[in-house]
Amino acid sequence: MKEAYFKGRGSASHPDNQYHRSSLVFDHVEGIDIPEHEEGLSTQFIPVSSKAALSTNDSPDLALNASVNPYQGCEHGCIYCYARNSHQYWGFDAGLGFESKILVKKDIPGQLKREFEKKSYRPHPFMLSGNTDCYQPAERRFKLTRQILELCLSYRHPVSIITKNRLIERDMDLLKELARLRLVHVYFSINHLDPQLKLLLEPRTASAKVKIDLIRKFSAENIPCGIMVAPIIPGINSEDMVAIIQAAGSAGAKKAGYTVVRLNGKVKELFTEWLETHFPGRRDKVMHQIEQLHGGKANDTEWGRRMKGEGALSQTIAGLFRKAVNRYIDPNGQMPDYDEQIFRGNGQLKLF
Template sequence: MVNEDESTYFKGRGAQFNPHNKFLKDAYVKEHDEGIDDWEESDHKTTFLFENSKTIVNKVDSPDVGMDYSLNPYQGCEHGCTYCYARNAHQYWGYSAGLDFERKIIVKKDAPILFKKFLEKKGWDATTISLSGNTDCYQPAERKFRLTRQLLEIALEYKQPIGMITKNSLILRDIDILQEMAKLNLIMVYSSINSLNDKLRLAMEPRTATAKQRLKVVEELSKAGIPMGVMVAPLVPGLSDHEIPTVLKAVANAGAIRAGYTIVRLNGAIAQIFEDWLRKNFPDRFDKVWHMIQSCHGGNVNDSRFGDRMRGDGNIAKMIRDSFRLHCRLNGINTKDIFLDRSQFKIPTDQMSLF
């Protein structure tokens, strides 16, 4: 791993620039140093922006992401994963998918109130809700704002089934609530582990928990009776796909019973961000990796076709698929399906009295 110019590389950030927001007509750019007295990008600290949302639970129309509804208490994510598909959504808020996504975090402070209102809608059938479907609900902001914990408390109170995915070990803080939900078959947790190489992790996902910490999450939650899965995602051909056997063996030993994967796809502004990151961190492997990604998406780095976009097609995609299936079988993963129980859902009596 070689960075060509350390002086211009923002350590601790995945994106290294702000690509233009396609929804904005004007762009704020730096022409020359002496022309601006106070250039905002000289300060790369994270800032929190508070948003009063109208809704908090979203229906997911995509048939290949494994969820029907998503619940996102934060927008933007300080984890800084270079490949994150959620980056593009930051443009809807008037920001860039690049550095803005990592350092301008939108906090939906009214998320708990909105969640209760959603659950109390007439006809709600307690379909499993995924926390989160967009950015990580246990990103560093959660340590301060504790919105995810409040949402879990509400889910337990209403007996609402929840699916979770995170790459942050902060989830262990809430093991008490998760254990109570597991006793009622209301929770399934996935940890995201796409590499055991911490040097790669530090470059590609700079503010996430180490692989060792994520394996600890799988082990401790499994021992607490909480069903655990792992998303080996996204796999980057030429960088991390060769780790499939070791990752699956490690997560199985830690207690994971389910696993899934995706192949990286670089849609929208993410293509610019990832290309810049790959050139700066792996200049000697850039052409090989870039062409391997293209080979999985019909000659492009992105494929929007349902059914193909998450797993890719072509010879390399097939080799990845075959390897993943083989090592899941060898490690006893995906032999048991998990079905959460929505029959227990009930609006608490004290809430009913408000109507």
């Protein structure tokens, strides 16, 4: 069901949940049959329990095989977000439902503490977050990410953070101390330089300028920072890649990575709708180039190819990326190795 685009929202519809046998439709909108979202769209925070704090994966495409996700759903509204599909598991839709029904795992700090205390637990860096942004607007209210970082500091546990939100600056006190102990890496996701594109592509995230400024500020405090140029969308933001790496390198970024866009599940429907609304003249060209990257399809689940693509266009992107990194990222400024030897878990914290 397509609605008008709401200010600050990436999608404009509530697509059917693929796991539901029926869906809500409005054939007659007179009288009491007023569309559910006609008057506007507010965010609802829904408390849920977590079975475990750590989510694990066996993907060869990912550097870390564990993540902690304090929130499901994300107000950032990034139209391309792969996590939209997983919101259907909770009974919501991948469109506006993903952006407005935010699941809050209030028990996750306690769950993580119990993990650290297990005698069998061995420390290994985990990602904050692997699914949705741990510093999305909900964090200002619930402070779950800060509690997780406090636990990591208390237990001397390594953690890697990736975000698009300036709220991370709030926790600079914790990040400075974690960095001093070689326990944290911070990555900023930056995939464009145009503020107007940001309002359409990922409306509630920080601007590229803000994120570059944070890299400079964090680097001055010896907090190791990197960037992910992700995702690269041919014909939309691909031309910004080199300039992003140059700006991030000048600000002190020690590492850079990238992925190309893939449109699995409902994301293809939402993204196509987004193109038709905002870039109708580019729609066919953009979709064709995305398909070129993924064996002729917009979706992709094949290891390796799903992240970097294949073919001539993929090779061009990879070549430009390597040249930019070699030119603008200091080869002597590598991310420091994590110190996994100072972990205080397995009941050891009681000794301090």
